[in-house]
Amino acid sequence: MFSRERKTPIAEWWWTIDKSLLAALILLLLVGVLLSFAASPPVAERLGLGPWHFIIRQAIFAALALPVMIATSFLPRRPARLLALAVLVGSTILLWLTLVLGVEVKGATRWVSIAGNTVQPSEFVKPAYAVIGAWLFAESMKRPGVPARSIAFLLMLVIVAGLLLQPDIGQTALVLATWGALLFLSGISWVVIFGLGATAVGLLFAAYAFFPHFAKRIDTFLNPEGGGNTYQVDKALGSLLEGGWFGRGPGESMANKIIPDAHADYVFSAAAGEFGILFCLCLVALIGFIVIKALIGAQQQQSLFARLAASTLAIQFGLQCSINLAVNLSLMPPKGMTLPFVSYGGTSMLAIAFGMGLMLALTRKKPEERLASGLPVYRSGVLSPAE
Amino acid sequence: MAILSEVAETISLDGGRKSRGNLTKARIRWVIVALVLVFGTVGGRLIQLGATVTDSTIEGVARDVITASRPPILDRNGLEMAVDIRVPSLFAEPRRIVDVEEAVQKLRTVLPDLNEDWLRNRLTGDKGFVWVKRELTPAIQERIYQLGIPGLEFVTESKRFYPSGKEASHILGAVNIDNQGTMGIEKHMDDDSLAVLQSIGIARDTDLTPVSLSVDLRVQHVMYEQLQDALVRYKAVAAAGVMMDVKTGEIVALASLPDFDPNNPSTLFQDYNGVKNDRFNRITSGIYELGSTFKTVTLAGALDSGKVRITDEFDARFAVRFGRFTIDDFHGKHRVLSVPEVFKYSSNIGTIKIMQELGKDEFRDFLTKIGMDRTVPFELPEMRKPKVPDKFSEIVAATSSFGHGLSVSPLHMVRAVAAFVNDGYMVPPTMYKRDEAEARQLYEPVISPSTSAEIRYLLRLNAIGAGGSGSRMNKIANGYRVGGKTGTAEKVVNGRYASNVNFNVFASAFPLDKPRYAMVIIVDEPKAENEQTGVTAGWNAGEVTGRIVQRVAPMLGIAPDFGEMLDQNLVPVELR
Numbered sequence: 007m008f009s010r011e012r013k014t015p016i017a018e019w020w021w022t023i024d025k026s027l028l029a030a031l032i033l034l035l036l037v038g039v040l041l042s043f044a045a046s047p048p049v050a051e052r053l054g055l056g057p058w059h060f061i062i063r064q065a066i067f068a069a070l071a072l073p074v075m076i077a078t079s080f081l082p083r084r085p086a087r088l089l090a091l092a093v094l095v096g097s098t099i100l101l102w103l104t105l106v107l108g109v110e111v112k113g114a115t116r117w118v119s120i121a122g123n124t125v126q127p128s129e130f131v132k133p134a135y136a137v138i139g140a141w142l143f144a145e146s147m148k149r150p151g152v153p154a155r156s157i158a159f160l161l162m163l164v165i166v167a168g169l170l171l172q173p174d175i176g177q178t179a180l181v182l183a184t185w186g187a188l189l190f191l192s193g194i195s196w197v198v199i200f201g202l203g204a205t206a207v208g209l210l211f212a213a214y215a216f217f218p219h220f221a222k223r224i225d226t227f228l229n230p231e232g233g234g235n236t237y238q239v240d241k242a243l244g245s246l247l248e249g250g251w252f253g254r255g256p257g258e259s260m261a262n263k264i265i266p267d268a269h270a271d272y273v274f275s276a277a278a279g280e281f282g283i284l285f286c287l288c289l290v291a292l293i294g295f296i297v298i299k300a301l302i303g304a305q306q307q308q309s310l311f312a313r314l315a316a317s318t319l320a321i322q323f324g325l326q327c328s329i330n331l332a333v334n335l336s337l338m339p340p341k342g343m344t345l346p347f348v349s350y351g352g353t354s355m356l357a358i359a360f361g362m363g364l365m366l367a368l369t370r371k372k373p374e375e376r377l378a379s380g381l382p383v384y385r386s387g388v389l390s391p392a393e
Numbered sequence: 394m395a396i397l398s399e400v401a402e403t404i405s406l407d408g409g410r411k412s413r414g415n416l417t418k419a420r421i422r423w424v425i426v427a428l429v430l431v432f433g434t435v436g437g438r439l440i441q442l443g444a445t446v447t448d449s450t451i452e453g454v455a456r457d458v459i460t461a462s463r464p465p466i467l468d469r470n471g472l473e474m475a476v477d478i479r480v481p482s483l484f485a486e487p488r489r490i491v492d493v494e495e496a497v498q499k500l501r502t503v504l505p506d507l508n509e510d511w512l513r514n515r516l517t518g519d520k521g522f523v524w525v526k527r528e529l530t531p532a533i534q535e536r537i538y539q540l541g542i543p544g545l546e547f548v549t550e551s552k553r554f555y556p557s558g559k560e561a562s563h564i565l566g567a568v569n570i571d572n573q574g575t576m577g578i579e580k581h582m583d584d585d586s587l588a589v590l591q592s593i594g595i596a597r598d599t600d601l602t603p604v605s606l607s608v609d610l611r612v613q614h615v616m617y618e619q620l621q622d623a624l625v626r627y628k629a630v631a632a633a634g635v636m637m638d639v640k641t642g643e644i645v646a647l648a649s650l651p652d653f654d655p656n657n658p659s660t661l662f663q664d665y666n667g668v669k670n671d672r673f674n675r676i677t678s679g680i681y682e683l684g685s686t687f688k689t690v691t692l693a694g695a696l697d698s699g700k701v702r703i704t705d706e707f708d709a710r711f712a713v714r715f716g717r718f719t720i721d722d723f724h725g726k727h728r729v730l731s732v733p734e735v736f737k738y739s740s741n742i743g744t745i746k747i748m749q750e751l752g753k754d755e756f757r758d759f760l761t762k763i764g765m766d767r768t769v770p771f772e773l774p775e776m777r778k779p780k781v782p783d784k785f786s787e788i789v790a791a792t793s794s795f796g797h798g799l800s801v802s803p804l805h806m807v808r809a810v811a812a813f814v815n816d817g818y819m820v821p822p823t824m825y826k827r828d829e830a831e832a833r834q835l836y837e838p839v840i841s842p843s844t845s846a847e848i849r850y851l852l853r854l855n856a857i858g859a860g861g862s863g864s865r866m867n868k869i870a871n872g873y874r875v876g877g878k879t880g881t882a883e884k885v886v887n888g889r890y891a892s893n894v895n896f897n898v899f900a901s902a903f904p905l906d907k908p909r910y911a912m913v914i915i916v917d918e919p920k921a922e923n924e925q926t927g928v929t930a931g932w933n934a935g936e937v938t939g940r941i942v943q944r945v946a947p948m949l950g951i952a953p954d955f956g957e958m959l960d961q962n963l964v965p966v967e968l969r
Contacts, residue, residue: 147413148413187424190420190423190424191417191420191421191424192417192420193413193416193417193420243442246442247442247445250443251443283439283440283442283443284443286439287436287439287440290432290435290436290439291432291436293432294428294429294432297428297432298425298428298429301421301424301425301428302425304421305418305421305422308414310410310413310414310417313414313417313418313421314417317417317421317424321424321428324428324431328428328431328432328435331435332434332435335435335438335439335442337434337435337438
């Protein structure tokens, strides 16, 4: 099946995919299932569900996410772009629909119910926007006449407006960061970068001024003893400290039984209590490997679109991970950000699988780079340049 | 948006690909550098947290100490006498409590016995940790969780539980709320080694090797029950008993009433019938004038010296005078008495004469030899030093010979009786299991085996002979070859001996043909059971002894034997 003799799609996929990246992603998915054993039973019991509730669902979602990721990674560039476009259009519409039809959970309207399942459209918007945004930026770099950047900017505004109305500061920040990453990668001058950086700071202050729950979190972070609600953070840190280097062993941690969101945002801390800080360091290394490997893979792409899209997806993934880790380690004020593939959440897992699938698809080594002639293949005219 | 076209303007179509490629590649490199820094920071933070030494103390007490485990305590047959159970304890973090008033009101719906002002005071302030109530039940814990008050939390503690309740309270002692032994064998274990274990963190959340005591819970139960019965039956103010294996020194049962509930140690300090601090261990920390039981000691010393022989006779016709004091016999025979008769009729005059034959200084030396003037080396920490004058005057020696003018604990007496019947080998008593071979290493000869045989005969004689003070006991425990000596000491009331207020003792051993157990029973201030009965020791302490032996002897594998031959074999050759 994987023979090089006949050029079957599977063989081609197998010889061009970044196998270490794929393996690392699958490993992360499995770690997520493993950690759900540690983190989720106390939460499930608190919610009056069976202890296996979240574990079973996490396993099912992981089982669904894997084929989604692999199937997406099969896509050549053009179909990948088309799919991303379809997903972007669909999820943006759903995103705005949530404001009308959505279900309110914990003070925010982020979910819509489709055929009995609640879906969080904002999760799918992120990777789709990264790909389409990359395409638009690539087009504008190649053909300056086309107002592609402006389109990307407008698209971002549409999405961000919808997210802010939910409100969902975390996802807003990620989409903004995605746009910022595209600007940066597409070669914006450093002057503007610092200008935009200043704007970002300004936006943070604006958020502080206009969103009370955001302001409260910042206050509490800056002054933990000030009487604010630092319950989650305290418990998360408690779990980390309790575990020490080697952890207390599976099922032995006491602290993770009282972390409120142990299965979602705070899964990392909960894991630390049971498996120890060394394990957590390995997990961070795994995530870091995925991000760096994907970025290197993106760098080697000849196609500008693929390079931009793959690196943007990697940056998005890396940012989400680092924000979650920073919150877990009290390096940052709490922010509703899940740890990709590890935290519980069906939509988010499938969306990340979709995004990672696209990333894998776009970091595949193209056959032209495999020729040993030394000449770029597109010069020979055998293959049309992908750009 | 001039900057957006800036790049595009400077490139030609052909070189554009290359420059765009170089540009984006360089930018990706920057991103890689930034992300490496971010993940490096995360890793560094993890290492910092890993290196953090957590402050694990709770209100200044190490958390390990609070959750410290104690080994289970078993009786000699493996029955559980003390075990650890895990219980939740409620604490508060006042600085996290949002609404103190709400917290107080809600909490009091579950724990109504908490004082409102105390609780409000407790929950107000900026502290990070205060106990609210410790050692609760899981049901209460659940109800407090349901209240959903922020800043209230639980920590799991070990709580000591004593399944047998009050039955062995003075043996086991008690622990404080931090699970540290405060009295009894619990304290001894701590002083011994457990404290060391706990301090180095071994005795934490782990199963410790159980500690086996010498106590036989069945015997303990019987003794406890009979002493309680004695309190009611004789309207006594106190009763206590101790039973010891004469071969090994193991304490098989030890009870003292009034007592306390080790599951609720504060009961120790409750008044008993209006008397404060009356719930102490009378066997180890009570010292008494043990009255005529001491005649056994005097005779053992005299017979062993060889200066008095079992066949000797003493003139007990006239009371003995010391200056203005006159000592007479209680229901005296006022005739010449043989040594066994002196013992049987409990003649004060005869005993004084026997002691004088021995010599008062020799008598004092004998008391030192059998350890009557020192605290008994024993595991229980509640010990009191006996009061024995360093040097005997004539009159003190005389009163001491029949157990007045010196105070020792019942534990002293049981050890002495055990030695007298055990071929003269004294063995230190212990609360822990000990086998005979081990005990032999500790044997200390105090009288000769032949004197021991004579004492066995005298003790048995007192139970079977007509008029012996142990006959009432023997009727109840017939067949178990018990022998013993009564002691009816008049208590000092307002500075003088009161003839109607007694402290009664019965010191016994059984089965005397093959001695195994020694026992001392005390009954404090007994009243006559009915009009036909008396108040001397034979009527109460003696009968209690009989009832205990009658019930425990079969458990201890002693079969009843009514053969006269056994008793006749006890008679010394000289008297046959």
